[in-house]
Amino acid sequence: MPSKTGFTSVWSREAPAKRTREQPSLSREQIVRAAMELLDTEGMDALSMRKLGARLGSGATSIYWHVANKEELLELVLDEVYGQARIPDPAVTGWRDAAAAFAYGLRSAILEHPWSVTLIGAMPSLGPNALAVGTTLMNAFELAGFTGMTLEYASASLLSYTLGATMPEVSWLNTVGRSSADAEEWMKAIRPQLRVAAADYPKLLARYEDYERIDFSRARHLAFDFGLISILDGLEARLRQT
Incomplete structure (x- = not known):
């Protein structure tokens, strides 16, 4: 649930449970690495969940298992910097x-x-x-x-x-x-x-x-x-x- 400020941090959420049969095989590390590669080559305006999913050969649903929205994804890549x-x-x-x-x-x-x-x-x-x-x-x-x-x-x-x-x-x-x-x-x-x-x-x-x-x-x-x-x-x- 969003906070009163409208901002919810990815770091305050519980980490994904151990992978089950229903959970996508993509890891958070794979998603972050692909997002940074996309940002490095095409810039901030090019980043979208759909485009990132295509780069990973997976649907956006697989990404949403790890992040709730684009803002949470940006938190992850910023921490890598x-x-x-x-x-x-x-x-x-x-x-x-x-x-x-x-x-x-x-x-x-x-x-x-x-x-x-x-x-x-x-x-x-x-x-x-x-x-x-x-x-x-x-x-x-x-x-x-x-x-x-x-x-x-x-x-x-x-x-x-x-x-x-x-x-x-x-x-x-x-x-x-x-x-x-x-x-x-x-x-x-x-x-x-x-x-x-x-x-x-x-x-x-x-x-x-x-x-x-x-x-x-x-x-x-x-x-x-x-x-x-x-x-x-x-x-x-x-x-x-x-």
């Missing part, structure tokens, strides 16, 4: 390395599954992977010395930076393509228009001209590194102040 953002034990690596591993891991997972940006923050992350990652991240900041609400603020700051830096990157890649050659081709096509549009801003135009010599893939990584290190340095400075 969080599962790729693995964090080492902060007691072993130190809090900064653990926090950085989370940021790099989540960025990598989002870039691999760009459709996930529409889900993060849009629905509660109640799956085992999300909860495990969140707990380890909180442990890292607790080890650093954050307490009370500052523990929440530190974790939220890191997550906000990671998402804020990665989401425009996903949009850029979706526009220009995912190879360096694609990016160079796009910049080559837009360059004459930039010169016209930025004619009254010579300093800005000079910066655009510099971009011609940039390896875009490397530049994106370095930009993320710069921001991440700045965030962690800022959090460390905040600890010293308090």
Whole structure:
């Protein structure tokens, strides 16, 4: 039965009983894997129970044995994305390395599954992977010395930076393509228009001209590194102040 909020989580439902003769042979893992493959190749708009059933060679009824609706299926695939953002034990690596591993891991997972940006923050992350990652991240900041609400603020700051830096990157890649050659081709096509549009801003135009010599893939990584290190340095400075 739906909750008062209209949202019911797949993680709050009882797991399917042991397979019986009436139960479809498809497993939850098979369904989630096929759904992610469909999302990776065709995007969020292409996902439907009917299309997923066809991809699995099964009817939608087989899928409904494991999930009540599309929203529950999206919860499952989102938790798989969080599962790729693995964090080492902060007691072993130190809090900064653990926090950085989370940021790099989540960025990598989002870039691999760009459709996930529409889900993060849009629905509660109640799956085992999300909860495990969140707990380890909180442990890292607790080890650093954050307490009370500052523990929440530190974790939220890191997550906000990671998402804020990665989401425009996903949009850029979706526009220009995912190879360096694609990016160079796009910049080559837009360059004459930039010169016209930025004619009254010579300093800005000079910066655009510099971009011609940039390896875009490397530049994106370095930009993320710069921001991440700045965030962690800022959090460390905040600890010293308090």
